[in-house]
Amino acid sequence: xxxxxxxxxxxxxxxxxxxxxxxxxxxxxxxxxxxxxxxxxxxxxxxxxxxxxxxxxxxxxxxxxxxxxxxxxxxxxxxxxxxxxxxxxxxxxxxxxxxxxxxxxxxxxxxxxxxxxxxxxxxxxxxxxxxxxxxxxxxxxxxxxxxxxxxxxxxxxxxxxxxxxxxxxxxxxxxxxxxxxxxxxxxxxxxxxxxxxxxxxxxxxxxxxxxxxxxxxxxxxxxxxxxxxxxxxxxxxxxxxxxxxxxxxxxxxxxxxxxxxxxxxxxxxxxxxxxxxxxxxxxxxxxxxxxxxxxxxxxxxxxxxxxxxxxxxxxxxxxxxxxxxxxxxxxxxxxxxxxxxxxxxxxxxxxxxxxxxxxxxxxxxxxxxxxxxxxxxxxxxxxxxxxxxxxxxxxxxxxxxxxxxxxxxxxxxxxxxxxxxxxxxxxxxxxxxxxxxxxxxxxxxxxxxxxxxxxxxxxxxxxxxxxxxxxxxxx
Ligand code: G3P
Numbered sequence: 001x002x003x004x005x006x007x008x009x010x011x012x013x014x015x016x017x018x019x020x021x022x023x024x025x026x027x028x029x030x031x032x033x034x035x036x037x038x039x040x041x042x043x044x045x046x047x048x049x050x051x052x053x054x055x056x057x058x059x060x061x062x063x064x065x066x067x068x069x070x071x072x073x074x075x076x077x078x079x080x081x082x083x084x085x086x087x088x089x090x091x092x093x094x095x096x097x098x099x100x101x102x103x104x105x106x107x108x109x110x111x112x113x114x115x116x117x118x119x120x121x122x123x124x125x126x127x128x129x130x131x132x133x134x135x136x137x138x139x140x141x142x143x144x145x146x147x148x149x150x151x152x153x154x155x156x157x158x159x160x161x162x163x164x165x166x167x168x169x170x171x172x173x174x175x176x177x178x179x180x181x182x183x184x185x186x187x188x189x190x191x192x193x194x195x196x197x198x199x200x201x202x203x204x205x206x207x208x209x210x211x212x213x214x215x216x217x218x219x220x221x222x223x224x225x226x227x228x229x230x231x232x233x234x235x236x237x238x239x240x241x242x243x244x245x246x247x248x249x250x251x252x253x254x255x256x257x258x259x260x261x262x263x264x265x266x267x268x269x270x271x272x273x274x275x276x277x278x279x280x281x282x283x284x285x286x287x288x289x290x291x292x293x294x295x296x297x298x299x300x301x302x303x304x305x306x307x308x309x310x311x312x313x314x315x316x317x318x319x320x321x322x323x324x325x326x327x328x329x330x331x332x333x334x335x336x337x338x339x340x341x342x343x344x345x346x347x348x349x350x351x352x353x354x355x356x357x358x359x360x361x362x363x364x365x366x367x368x369x370x371x372x373x374x375x376x377x378x379x380x381x382x383x384x385x386x387x388x389x390x391x392x393x394x395x396x397x398x399x400x401x402x403x404x405x406x407x408x409x410x411x412x413x414x415x416x417x418x419x420x421x422x423x424x425x426x427x428x429x430x431x432x433x434x435x436x437x438x439x440x441x442x443x444x445x446x447x448x449x450x451x452x453x454x455x456x457x458x459x460x461x462x463x464x465x466x467x468x469x470x471x472x473x474x475x
Contacts, residue, residue, distance in 0.1 A: 004035040005187070007211045008194050009047045011204030016043060022184055022213055027093040027323040027356045028314050034091065034188045036211040041220045047179055047208040048226035051150045054205035055177035059147050061203075063118055066173055069200050070114035076196035077107040077165075084161060087189035089315045092157055092325055093356075096318040106165045106193070109440045113457050116441070117173030120461060121145055140472040145465035147175035148249065149228030152221060156234040157325055158281045160186025161193045166440065167231040167251075168197070168207070170460035176229070180209045181221055183234075185325055187211050219244065229464060233283075242452065251453040251463055253446055255283045255376055256404025258435040261393040261420070262291040262299060266409035267432070272302035274407065274434035276310070279360065281324060281378050283450075284405055284435040288366075288373065289384045290393040296386045300364050303382075304348050307360050323356035324379045330356045333379040336372045337361065340383070343370045374400060390420060398425045403447030405435035427451070 004021045006013035020038035025031065058066070077084070085099035094102065129139035153167035160182055171178045182190035194209040210217065214237075222230060222241045231251040232238050238254040262271050278286050291299050313319040324330050330353065337351055340363050348362035358379055366373050366383035373383060373396075387393045397406050407430040408420050421429040427445035430436070437444045437455075445454035453463055 004037060005191050005211075007037045007039055007043070008191065008198065008207070008209040009043070009205070010050050010208070011198070014043075016040060016212070022187075022211065024091055024185055024187060025326070026090050027185075027325050028316075030327070030355055034087075036184070036187045036191070039210045039212040039217060041217060044179075044210055044217055044220055044224065045226075047210055048150060048224055050205035051177040051179055051208060052226055054203055055147065055149055055175070058172075058177060058203060058206050059175035061175075063121055063173075066175070067114035067118045069202055070110050070117075070169055070173060072200035073197045073202075074107040074110035074114070076199050077110065077193065078104060080192065080196055081107075084189050084192045087192060088161065088186070091185045091188055092160065093315045093322040094158075095315045095320070095322055099315070102159060102162045103193075105438070105440070106162045109162065109457065110165050110169045112441060113169035113173055113461065116457050117170070117461055120458065121174060121465070138474045140474070142470045142472070144468055144470075145174070145462070146468045148464055148466060149176060150226055151176045151178050151229045151231060151464060152224070152227045153178055153180045154222075154230070154232045154234065155180075155182065155186075155190070157183040157185045158283075159233075160190045163233045164190055164193060166455065166457075166460065170457065171229075171231075171464050172202070172206070174461050174464045176464055177206045178208070179221070179227075180207065181217070182209060182211060184211075184214075231460070231464075238451070239449065249453070249463060251455060251460065253283060253404075253444070253451045253455060254449060255378075256402040256426075256435075256446060256450045257287045257374065257376055257400050258284055258402075258405045258407070258426075259288045259290050259393070259397045260286045260407040260409065260434065261387075261390070261397070262289060262295060263390060263408070263410040263412065264292050264294050265411045266295065267411055268295060268299050268302055270432065271299060271409045272306055274409075275303055275382065276306045278434035278436065279382065280321070280380050284437055285378075286382065286407065286434055287376055288396075289382065290387050290396055291384055292390075293386050293388055296364075296384065300348065300362065300384060303362055303384075307349060307362055310360050312357065312359050321357075321360050321380050324358060325356070327356055329378060330358060333358055333377045333381055336375060336377050337363075337381055339371045340366060343367065345370060345372070345383070368396070376402070394420065394423045398423075401449045403427060404450040405430060405446075407434050408432075427454075 088099035155163035
């Protein structure tokens with residue numbers, strides 16, 4: 001069936017023996033846009049076997065050659081940005097400009113990874129025994145970083161390209177092979193991205209891209225004995241994976257409830273701009289504003305004025321607010337809104353929804369008894385909780401089961417900002433900006449249910465390697 005995109009394994013594009021496909025529904029039209037192969041467990045086994053063999057050869061390939069191939073893939077990604085971006089628009093309703101940015105950022109990430117890899121993987125340590133009590137100078141220890149083996153990469157729908165390459169590039173530069181399971185929505189963009197790696201000339205079998213239903217191959221992949229490391233970005237599924245996975249390193253980013261704490265001395269214009277800029281379907285969106293009572297009215301007015309200027313509509317028109325990814329996501333968001341309504345939140349706009357498109361909504365006077373105070377809408381709905389002290393804001397954030405990022409807005413002294421930062425139980429604290437993952441070489445990590453391990457280019461490369469030592473015992 002020529003309409004179904006093939007999956008990628010052993011350096012070739014293949015049809016699944018299942019004869020079945022998975023439909024990708026365009027969030028805007030709510031009609032099937034593309035179809036991908038529904039791969040079988042047998043096909044997963046085969047990809048794992050090939051990945052294991054290919055990795056053995058790849059780990060012997062000189063580091064500079066691995067870097068050279070990654071640079072080629074980065075250039076190809078940028079060359080094919082229009083085609084890949086078009087898929088992002090159709091599959092996940094990402095606004096057109098943001099879709100192109102995702103691909104360009106991905107190319108930059110791959111190049112940076114190649115450069116960072118040749119630096120940090122090209123160095124080892126030399127230790128001498130006599131620094132530890134009781135030892136003579138009779139042992140020399142040499143350390144090097146070796147690959148883990150086969151990395152399983154599972155990116156989320158909201159960055160199917162960027163959060164795939166942020167796993168693929170570190171894995172490959174470090175000498176690992178890679179099996180990619182893209183999200184269903186975003187799978188075609190991911191297949192096109194993988195095509196760039198294919199064109200760059202990576203060895204056969206080193207990279208596979210297996211598409212299919214999570215219910216059929218999800219657990220099979222994550223519990224597969226051939227997997228030596230899992231890098232996952234997504235939602236609650238990550239918690240389930242961590243409970244079932246074997247004794248392999250895990251790197252996980254599982255969402256958050258990032259707060260923006262706004263103090264009396266904040267630059268309100270800057271805060272309002274940051275809040276608006278970082279909305280919607282990203283782990284690091286501002287998902288609750290904790291505003292000091294004294295400035296809350298002014299802040300809400302400014303945000304309201306900015307919300308009124310947001311364009312709402314299809315991603316092709318590059319609207320600010322586009323449809324959320326699925327009908328069930330839209331229903332979930334609506335559930336949070338209705339709960340807030342029932343419990344007396346102030347609606348700054350009228351709630352409006354058409355299909356998967358939800359108009360931006362600011363909810364003021366949200367109270368801790370409302371679901372929206374704690375749950376992650378992953379859509380254009382923003383609650384404002386009024387606080388009477390900074391401690392109250394810190395307490396609200398730390399009471400969350402998430403711990404990704406928090407933004408603190410205050411023009412006060414750096415001592416005050418650092419004291420607040422110190423009290424926050426999150427992986428990152430942003431001072432006078434909004435939560436964000438990038439720049440992509442910065443460490444990125446969540447505490448509590450927000451994740452395991454740390455990402456960012458350097459941390460990912462290190463995480464996908466093991467230290468190996470050779471000890472020379474002198475006569
Ligand atoms: O939602 C995924 C998360 O990694 C956010 O990335 O670049 O939007 O901060 P970014």
